[in-house]
Amino acid sequence: MTRRAGWFAAWAALALLLEALPARGSDSPEEWLDQMSVAMDQMSYQGTFVYIQGKSIETVRVTHVADENGTRQRLVSLSGDPRELISDESGVSWILGHDNSVLQDPAFKRSFFPSVPLDRLRGVYRLEWGGKGRVAGHPVRNLRVIPDDEFRYGYSLWLDERSRLLLQWELLDINQVPMARLLFTDFRYGTEVDAGELKTSKPLGHYNTVASALPQGNTVTGQVSRWQARDLPEGFELTDHRYAQGEDDRLYEHLVYGDGLAAVSVYIESSDGEGVPGVSNMGTTHAFTRRERLVKITVIGDVPAATVLKIGRGVSPTGD
Amino acid sequence: MDGEIDQESSRFLMRRLASDDEMKATWSRYHLVRDCLRFQDGTMADVDLTGRVSQALQAEATVHRRFAGASRWLKPVGGAAVAASVALMAVLAVGPSADRVNSGDAAGMTASSGVESFTSPQSILSPTPYSNQVNLSGDGSEDRQQMNAYLLRHYQAAGARGSHGVVTATPIILIGSNRAAERPPQKDEEPKPDEQ
Numbered sequence: 001m002t003r004r005a006g007w008f009a010a011w012a013a014l015a016l017l018l019e020a021l022p023a024r025g026s027d028s029p030e031e032w033l034d035q036m037s038v039a040m041d042q043m044s045y046q047g048t049f050v051y052i053q054g055k056s057i058e059t060v061r062v063t064h065v066a067d068e069n070g071t072r073q074r075l076v077s078l079s080g081d082p083r084e085l086i087s088d089e090s091g092v093s094w095i096l097g098h099d100n101s102v103l104q105d106p107a108f109k110r111s112f113f114p115s116v117p118l119d120r121l122r123g124v125y126r127l128e129w130g131g132k133g134r135v136a137g138h139p140v141r142n143l144r145v146i147p148d149d150e151f152r153y154g155y156s157l158w159l160d161e162r163s164r165l166l167l168q169w170e171l172l173d174i175n176q177v178p179m180a181r182l183l184f185t186d187f188r189y190g191t192e193v194d195a196g197e198l199k200t201s202k203p204l205g206h207y208n209t210v211a212s213a214l215p216q217g218n219t220v221t222g223q224v225s226r227w228q229a230r231d232l233p234e235g236f237e238l239t240d241h242r243y244a245q246g247e248d249d250r251l252y253e254h255l256v257y258g259d260g261l262a263a264v265s266v267y268i269e270s271s272d273g274e275g276v277p278g279v280s281n282m283g284t285t286h287a288f289t290r291r292e293r294l295v296k297i298t299v300i301g302d303v304p305a306a307t308v309l310k311i312g313r314g315v316s317p318t319g320d
Numbered sequence: 321m322d323g324e325i326d327q328e329s330s331r332f333l334m335r336r337l338a339s340d341d342e343m344k345a346t347w348s349r350y351h352l353v354r355d356c357l358r359f360q361d362g363t364m365a366d367v368d369l370t371g372r373v374s375q376a377l378q379a380e381a382t383v384h385r386r387f388a389g390a391s392r393w394l395k396p397v398g399g400a401a402v403a404a405s406v407a408l409m410a411v412l413a414v415g416p417s418a419d420r421v422n423s424g425d426a427a428g429m430t431a432s433s434g435v436e437s438f439t440s441p442q443s444i445l446s447p448t449p450y451s452n453q454v455n456l457s458g459d460g461s462e463d464r465q466q467m468n469a470y471l472l473r474h475y476q477a478a479g480a481r482g483s484h485g486v487v488t489a490t491p492i493i494l495i496g497s498n499r500a501a502e503r504p505p506q507k508d509e510e511p512k513p514d515e516q
Contacts (some may be wrong), residue, residue, distance in 0.1 A: 051490055051494065053494075056494075058493075058494055060490065060493060073489070075489055075490070075493045076493075077493055077494075083493050083495075084493075085489055085492055085493045087476070087479070087489070091476075092472060092475070092476055094468075094472055094492060094493075103468060103469070103472060105469065105472050105473055105476065166487070169487050182487055182490060210465075212469045212472070212473070213465050213466045213468075213469040214466070214469045214470070214473060240477055254473065254477070256474075256477045256478075258478075263474070263477060263478035265470065265473070265474040265477055265478075267470055269466075282471075282491065282495060283491055283494065284491070285471070285491050287467070287470075298467075298470055300470055300471060300474045301474070301478075302478075302488075302491065
């Protein structure tokens with residue numbers, strides 16, 4: 001038996017084990033949230049969902065497979081222009097079909113068992129049970145994650161009672177009014193998943209490849225960064241740090257801050273240009289950019305504008 | 321292996337496997353027995369799942385630090401639409417006299433992208449953004465391409481920490497969802513009544 005076949009057997013056992021799990025054990029919302037995080041990463045699932053934000057309605061097909069080859073995911077737009085997003089252990093590829101191009105970025109180190117840091121959530125979110133219902137034919141339970149301040153969004157989550165997979169998601173503003181909604185209309189998991197759908201509509205080599213404009217950088221753990229965000233909203237902590245300095249002395253630093261659910265990236269890059277500082281948004285994702293000392297500072301996250309602004313204004317060299 | 325364990329216990333077990341050598345050995349033996357039962361041709365399974373788990377966890381804690389010359393700066397080589405897609409982002413400028421977020425102008429820009437803008441929750445911060453059609457990307461394509469790269473890497477960073485899975489990736493796939501709306505009218509296209 002080959003090594004790959006051995007891996008397959010092990011992963012198959014794990015998949016069967018996860019799939020066969022009845023909803024037993026703790027009924028606390030914290031445990032369900034943690035189980036959701038693991039299930040969304042470690043289980044195989046497939047389905048079609050609609051994403052509604054403002055007047056826009058998009059339909060997307062997702063295939064997520066976790067097996068002996070690692071975790072792979074493919075998102076395909078079913079409305080509008082053809083787009084695909086493929087991620088695996090080698091990185092992420094973003095295909096824009098109408099331009100026949102693909103933007104590629106090397107892998108960002110994944111946590112093998114992503115887990116929600118429940119201790120950190122307690123100070124900044126309240127977790128409440130909602131009602132029960134059905135989504136895409138699956139019995140679900142509603143869990144509401146309510147922020148304690150205006151620096152993060154809230155979430156209303158409908159989790160499959162059996163697998164803990166997320167079947168409906170709403171992003172809530174500070175008044176708990178939905179700003180965006182994701183709803184599966186068709187959903188399957190475990191052995192029902194067709195891994196063949198991971199294949200792109202045509203081989204990646206047939207697209208014009210666009211390499212990332214960013215250096216990959218090296219993951220820095222336990223080291224003091226050269227730049228830091230000094231004014232973080234409560235609950236946000238540094239979770240990842242990448243640093244690179246090119247041969248031409250150009251700087252690239254990527255700091256990732258998170259509160260356990262929301263994540264914000266801070267990019268510091270050498271820049272000779274000038275520009276007006278400002279906040280931009282794409283849907284519910286906000287970005288803030290300003291320049292200081294020949295570097296450009298950009299803060300991006302699926303958080304309110306106030307959050308990227310607060311964090312971005314507080315970014316400065318560690319020596320200051 | 322038989323599906324009888326509950327979900328909580330399975331997660332506990334997998335974490336325990338990562339650090340308990342004796343349990344790893346037991347787990348591997350059970351798999352070996354199971355594989356021998358399943359495959360009657362006498363071949364042996366080479367299952368070392370727990371070793372892989374340990375390696376993955378150890379790798380996460382590994383400190384990597386290299387400085388000058390350690391990385392190569394990648395350069396874009398093409399793909400106009402990739403470069404242009406972040407032009408869909410509505411841009412708001414920061415102004416000292418503003419006291420609230422106004423999505424007016426920005427909403428118009430964003431609506432053309434098929435991704436609707438919204439009014440952010442009012443901030444206690446001052447000054448807060450107000451809408452102004454400032455071009456964040458200056459002369460365009462290079463900075464836009466950089467913003468695309470930022471977004472893509474942020475998605476990876478957020479996903480790596482186990483956010484909401486598919487939800488984390490969704491904003492990326494929505495960029496450029498309705499490119500046709502951005503296109504200037506073609507010669508053979510009649511303007512719509514509201515454009516006249």
